[in-house]
Ligand SMILES: NC(=O)C1=CN([C@@H]2O[C@H](COP(=O)(O)OP(=O)(O)OC[C@H]3O[C@@H](n4cnc5c(N)ncnc54)[C@H](O)[C@@H]3O)[C@@H](O)[C@H]2O)[C@@H](O)CC1
């Protein structure tokens with residue numbers, strides 16, 4: 397599903413009005429009506445229920461006034477708290493405020509001396525609270541007079557439905573500076589905003605409902621370049637099926653190059669993951685003295701022993717040994733457990749420059765380019781990079797903390813500049829392609845913050861690429877399946893004790909879940925209504 401920034405949403409609204417002639421008041425009516433409908437569906441019987449609506453002075457507040465009116469008409473006792481001078485309302489919000497008054501209803505003024513106290517009393521008895529303070533127009537921090545209102549709401553334990561976006565959350569970045577409304581349900585209009593699915597924003601959203609407010613379909617559908625929330629439906633449409641006549645040659649041969657003394661497990665995890673993600677054949681190339689260990693650990697994987705340094709890391713000579721064998725492979729995954737021996741770094745640089753195979757570069761494969769990211773553009777084959785924030789920061793020569801609130805932009809810029817698909821890992825992994833596609837992952841959990849899960853991801857992506865997906869889809873489907881395998885493992889075992897090996901076993905279940913089940917729709921907490 398496409399994701400938009402506040403500016404993109406405003407542009408869609410503008411085009412709906414100017415190019416298609418849909419009046420803005422119609423959009424607002426639809427928006428508010430959906431909110432009322434969602435509230436009504438949660439309340440069961442509306443008549444007699446107590447509803448508090450918190451309205452700001454912008455159009456988000458206008459939506460809240462429409463919802464208030466519909467719930468009142470259905471018999472609810474509705475109190476509207478206005479966080480603005482009624483005289484300051486403009487446009488469609490003013491129109492709806494006027495209608496509300498002509499219905500004989502009034503406002504409680506939140507910013508009056510007794511406003512906060514009255515609000516606290518009202519929510520103490522409310523069945524539901526609607527948050528229509530700020531929507532996509534919000535930037536920065538809640539004003540000091542609004543902060544205690546939001547704190548009181550969050551402490552109240554009431555059921556909260558946010559209009560378009562929880563107030564205090566930035567639509568573009570997902571950042572919360574200070575406090576924001578913690579909603580149980582967020583009803584968002586037309587398309588989900590980026591900040592609703594990025595961390596930490598996603599934690600404030602609750603269940604996310606995307607509703608149709610009559611924005612013309614051509615403006616909101618689209619399969620071209622843009623940002624997408626990776627859902628099970630998308631991934632399902634990309635995964636290859638297995639024809640009855642299939643043989644192992646149809647699903648690619650993945651070469652994994654990695655491992656070193658003390659880190660042989662990383663390369664083994666990558667190789668095993670490639671098999672679990674459907675690769676027809678997998679060969680693991682490791683330093684010579686570790687070949688037997690690898691072969692003992694992995695029954696179904698073929699192994700190669702390559703020249704090594706006295707310290708047990710791959711040496712430059714490994715490239716000459718490997719070169720004549722390359723034509724038999726479909727995709728190469730380079731990096732897991734390599735170490736940072738100067739000879740190994742040299743080997744990685746030569747391989748990236750010269751290898752004539754699609755290449756997934758991870759871990760120490762990426763670290764070999766620390767501060768020299770420009771060298772990544774000197775190569776002859778397509779590349780997928782899978783840095784975690786620390787590796788990305790090292791590549792760019794900046795501090796990891798500098799990347800936190802611009803993960804999407806950083807991944808997109810890197811993908812464009814390096815001409816590679818970039819997978820920036822973390823909560824809500826971002827996948828960006830050089831031709832302008834971005835995916836934000838919807839699966840995964842904090843239990844996956846444990847050694848080896850990144851190695852598993854590399855194997856999954858390599859396997860999907862080897863099965864014929866294009867590099868963006870291979871990376872995007874890879875992060876989705878990998879996260880889903882982690883979610884399945886966490887469901888069974890909890891998060892704390894989850895280990896990378898648990899993901900291996902659940903990769904086939906994740907694949908089956910995506911291709912067979914409808915329930916993936918709910919798994920990422922997002923539904924489309926209308
Ligand atoms: N045609 C449209 O544009 C539609 C807009 N809709 C609603 O309109 C919303 C956007 O409305 P608006 O653009 O009026 O803005 P909002 O209602 O989101 O925000 C209200 C005001 O808050 C101010 N503000 C921003 N950051 C602030 C801060 N840190 N402290 C204090 N004040 C701050 C802004 O200047 C803005 O005027 C959407 O989220 C959606 O709910 C819907 O009614 C559907 C149609």
Ligand SMILES: [K+]
Nearest residue numbers: 527530561563
């Ligand atoms: K809101």
